[in-house]
Every structure is written in structure tokens, then in C-alpha cells.
Amino acid sequence: MSEPILKLEKITKIYPNGVVANKDIDIEFEKGEIHAICGENGAGKSTLMKIIFAIENATSGQIYYKGQPVHFSGSMEAISNGIGMVHQHFMLIPSFTVAQSIILGDEPKKGMFLDNATAIEKTRELAHKYNFDDIDVTAKIANLTVSEKQKVEILKTLYRDAEVIILDEPTAVLTPQETDELFNQLRQFKQMGHTIVFISHKLNEVMDISDRITVIRNGHTYGTYQTADVTMEQLTELIIGRKLDTDFDALKHPVENAKVLLDVKNLSYKDGGVTKLEDITFSIKAGEILGVAGVQGNGQEEMVRDITGLIPHQSGTVKIDGTDISSMTIKKKRDSGLSYIPEDRMEDGCTVKESIADNIVSTFYQKPPLSGKFFIHNREILKKGRELVERFSVKATSEKDKVGSLSGGNIQKVVVAREWATDPKVMVAEQPTRGIDIGSASYIHEQLIDMRNNGAAILLVSADLNEVMSLSDRLIVMYEGRIVAYFPSLKGVSESELGLYMLGVQKMDPSVIKEASYE
């Protein structure tokens, strides 16, 4: 075997507060391979990548690049040595053009002036060379789709002659079709001699794309494997350190005499003349999970925000257990039995600067025993907080911890605990496990199933097809603000079949879609 292009030797990172993020990490990346780094969120993958990319310094250990020991003083040096990184959160400026975004920081010049013509020509050539011909380099970033933005990010690294390209959770934002396309491109880069470091917690994708896999758990490496030599089950066990039960059907119990708890009829929404939702009609019975699949930005957000009262209601009705809640205030909606896990836990889900206990009670603190006539009872609030922290196994030193100090998975558990605590009739769960570790995700999934078994109606919106497909009892697909498909059961439905509806290639007959409602 030839010399590895990038080699990590005993990389250890200990933060000043004593948290050990990485301990004695050894990985060798071969030239021209697709190497997956697999592990739960918080396992230390991101820290490790930051160390490679010189955003953070290792406490000890040595990095070798092309056989030479290196100490990059900053990401600029890593970039100029041929290491590129596509961040999970895109580093793009909406008002810039594609060409401007790619050349920024390394601009072609004519004298002292910016040479726009060359910039456009060079980026166009680059896009052509790597088969990204669908990218219009004069388009504004703001007008691109998510997958196009990702391509721009990849082009940015290629423009800087990256030999090693690190992709941090690249498929989190893509549809199955777009993921396939990305994978084809990655394979092509491999042919051209690039080394791809692929960070992901989606095991099926890792199995599909990678040549070798390194597992990281709790900051330690658990070996590098040839992808062909391991099974998904073995990998799962390595990643979470135990066996995982993903068969939710076994956990589900039927609910007797279920009545319709959420009934949405002819919901339409226009924003500045643009139709965002049109004639959305469905209903959910007690003890049912209705999944909503779709590419982000096809009206799911508006639908959820309309139902939960975050945007003004326009037309149609939303009934909870027979009561029309469509024009109620958010508080009245919640009092009628609505509960909501928002997509963005940091922005909408909680106040990161407040304590766990205060966050947990924030939707029901006005009720006894937490509040009296005039004053809130802090001791009761702390007690409630402690109770729920234990019940939902939130990893924290105490219920007084600031929510912002927790990991993503634990923050989400706090949100779920709060929404669970009011014993809702209807739960709207919007991307409830986005970007959190497998352990927390599966715990939250179990909690949702538990609520379902106890007679709640759950509306589950997710861009993660695995999630909607494994949890839902029934499923609708949204495309351009409409329901384009309805599946009364998910038995035998494949991801690629759903993908066709998600991309608007196919549409079901309106008579089938109508059955999404029980009336």
C-alpha cells in the first residue's frame, strides 16, 4: 500500500473545561479513496475535522500530510495545502453570484481590479470539468436549491485545488435522487484522484458510498474497516455501543375506539400572492402517526406554522377533537390540546440562555402547582424539571443547567419533555430528530410511539425519509404546497417510489388523495 495522503497519529483534544473530545485518534486516509467517518453526534467527528482543518488545535498528537508532519496555523494554510471542507452549514452569501462565491478570497485580478470576466470564465470551466454543468455561475446564491448550493461549496474547494475534500453530513439536506447524484459525482472525483472524507451518521449511505469506514465513539476510534467486510448491524453496534431496535412496528399497539383528533380541511395559504399551500385536507385519529414527506420548502413549513399559529391563518379549518382552532391564539390552541416540537430547536424550540427547568415549564407554568394566584413557585418548577430530566434521561449535571450547555440530542429531549408534559391530544413534530445522535433520536422516536400508543394523534413532518417511513402509520407527500400522494399503509413502499412524488414527477389521482381525510 502506498503512503497515506493524510495520516492522524494519536490525536487528542482536551478542552480547557476538561471535556475530552478526542483521545488517541489514529486514522490513515489513502489517496483516491472515499473514507467515511461514522459516529453519533457528539462522538467527536466534528472536533476531529476541525483539527484537520486547523480551526482548532490538537492538545497532542501529530498530523502527517503527504508523508510530512504538518502544523497548519489556520484553515487558510490547510486550504492552500490542498485540503478542502464542505461545512454542514453552507458558508455562502445569498446576495453573491455563484462565481463571486467561488472566487472569494482568491480573486482573479486585472491590475488592481477584480476581473469579473475571467472569474466567470474560470468558474464555468471548473463546473464543466467536474460535470456540474447545471450550475449557472452568474446566478445569485439566493436563487439556488439546496443541492445546487452544495455543489457550489464543492466547487469552492475544487477551485482551490483541493486534493482531500471533507464533506460534513452532506446528505442531511438532500432528497434520495439528489443524494444519488452527489454520490455519482463523489465516485467521479475518486476516479480523478481526489480523496473524499465523508462524515455521516446515515449508515445506509455510508455503506453505499465508502471504500473504508472509521468508527468514532466517545472520542475514541473503534477501528477502520473495509466497507465490504462489515454489515450494517455490526456497524450500528460499533457506533452506539449496543444493539438498536429499529423495528417500531413491534412497539406499536392499536388504540381502541379511536376518534379523529386532528382534522384539517381545505387549508390554503398565500404569501404575497404566491400560493404556498393549496387545499390541504387530511385527518389523524387517536393512536396514529401521519407522516409528511417532501423536499423542504414545499409547503410543510407553512402547513405546520399555520396549524400551530405561527403565521396568520387564511382559509380552511383546523379542528382538534371537533373544536375549530384555526383562528385561535397560540395559547388557546395549546389549551385545546395542541403540542409542537419545532424544527429549529435553538431558535424556536427553547431559550438556550435559560435553565432546563425553566424551559421545560415554559408552556404550562401558569397552571398550579407551578403557579399560585400571583406568584410562580420556583421550588415546584425545579421539582418538575428534575422529574422530567430523569424521565427523559437528559444528560445534564442538574435541572438548573443552561439549555445552551447541552448537546443537540439533549436539547431536543428537553423540548420533547416539555411538549410531552402537557399530555397533548395532537402533537405536531417537525423534524424532531434533525441533526441529533442516533441514541437520542431513537429515544425520541420511542417517546413518540409511546404517545401514539397512549392515544395521541401525531403529525410527523420530516425531510429524513427513514424517519417518516419507519414511524408513520400513514403517509402523505407534499409537493409545491399540495398533497400529491397518500399511502394508507407503508408496507412495501420504497424510498425511490416516494422520491418520484417528492420531486413532482408523479402525482396520485385526487380520489386517492382525498382518502387522507376520514370524512
Next chain:
Amino acid sequence: MDGILGSIFSIDFLVVVIRVGVPLVFASLAAYVASLVGLSNIAIEGIMIMSALSGVLISAFTGSAWIGFFGAAAIGIFMALVIVFFSMRLKADPIMIGIALNLFATDFSVWLMLITTGTKGMTGSLPSKVLPTVHIPFIEDIPILGQLISGHYLLTYVCVAIAIIIWIVVYKTPFGLRMKACGLDATAAESVGIKVNKVRLIALILSGFLAACGGAYLSMGYLSFYSDNMTAGRGWIGIAAAAVGGGNLGIVLLTTVGFAIAQAIVNMLILTSLPTDLVNTIPYICVLIGLVALSIREYHARRGKVK
């Protein structure tokens, strides 16, 4: 009334617009370059006050208008560096530092005047110098045109030149692209190796210099002394113009010219029998209209999205 309309549609009026417009343009350019790189400078008013006063004092004590001017510029740059130091090094909120600097300038200038002249009102008693006026040969002899583009204070030409240079830098050079990137998304800029702090430092030095020019223009050209509250909100008007224009320098300058016209109309109307205090509010009402127009535009832009 005919007399007023007549004087508004005259060459003299345009000359007045230029005279009152220059400090406003300096102020709005100062606000523009700072907000372009994402580090707000709201201390422009304070910087103008301090440099207007220090220009007068230094020129009076040294007997040189130029030393006075460069002293004023140094004070302006120093105050801008205070913003840079506290916000970058000590991670303080630049708005808070700006407020502090404005409050400091308002009161410190009065004290400084008191110890140097013995009065709190104005420095008229000091033998301060003014910056030269430029007469362009030949052009000054052309009717109308000569009157319009010749015979202004030196800083007027500096102002025009700097405005053009800023336009070229922002829209035509790599540095301009980087400035915009720093203001729009500092993390994204950093991720491609742009030294955000360095770009911001340069922009803030320029911002401080521009505000100082605005101040020096008032006390070393427009008038030949410093009087209390001489800036009369011009720094704030500049900030408002920069806000209305957003990242678009053309709109920033057009808005500033609009405010300058309003100010020039005031200068005309003040000579009539209309109540002075009421007339004096006209530029500020224009600023208010500008800001309302801005928020209406932003409101409509935001309605396009859900959040």
C-alpha cells in the same frame, strides 16, 4: 413665495446644496463603509464633534490649518480605533461603545472649550485657521459651470474624490468583494481565509477619517470657529442615509443629496418670516420619511419569506 421658488431654482441654490451637502456626504460615507464590513459605527456624530473642535484648537495653537486638519483626522481615527479595540479585543457591543463615545464627545467638548476659551458657547475668540478654497483656473471663468465646480473648499473636492474611490474599491476590486463578504457573513468570509478583523480595521480607520473630515469641514471651512452642538445631528443623518441605502452606495449618496437639498431649503426659508424652529425641523422630517420608506421596503421584502 415667488422669491423663494425663484431662489430654489437658481445656481446659488445648487451652490448652497453643495456647501451643506459635503459634511452630510462625509457622514454617510463614514457610516456606509463601517456598516458594509459589519461593524457599525454609530459614533459618527461624536467623532464629528471632537474633530471639529480639535481642528479649531490645534490650528489656533499651531497657527497651521493643515496641522489642525491632520490633528482632527487623527482624533477621528483614534475614536474609530476605540470602537475596533473594544469590539474585537474585548468583544463589546459596538453600539454600546458608539453610545459611550457620543456621550463622551458631547460633554468633553464643552469642557475642552471651557478650559481653552473660558466660554461654553463657541471658540470665536481663538485665532483658528481655515482650510483653503480652491479656484480652478479657466473653469472658474466659465459662467454657471465655473460657479458650480470651482471656488469650493478643498475638502469639497476631497469628498468627491473619496466618494469615487470608495465606489471603485467596493464595486471593482477584490478588497471590495471581501468587505461585502465580511459584512454579510463573517463566518463565510473567514472560511475562505479572509482576515475579517483586518478588513474591519481598515474600514473603521477610513470611517473615522471620513467622519473627522465632516467635522473639520464644519469648523475649518463652512465656519471658522467651533460652536457647541455645531454638528446638529449631521452624523445621525449620515447614519440614516447609509441605512436607507443598505449596501448600495448609489442609493446612499442619492439619499444624502436629498437630505442636503432639504437642508438647503431650510437655509433659504430661515430668511423668511416662517418660524425658525419649525423650519429647522425639515431635514429631520425628511430623515424620518426616509427611514419609514426603508422599513416599508424591508417589510415587503420580508413578506416574501415565511420567517
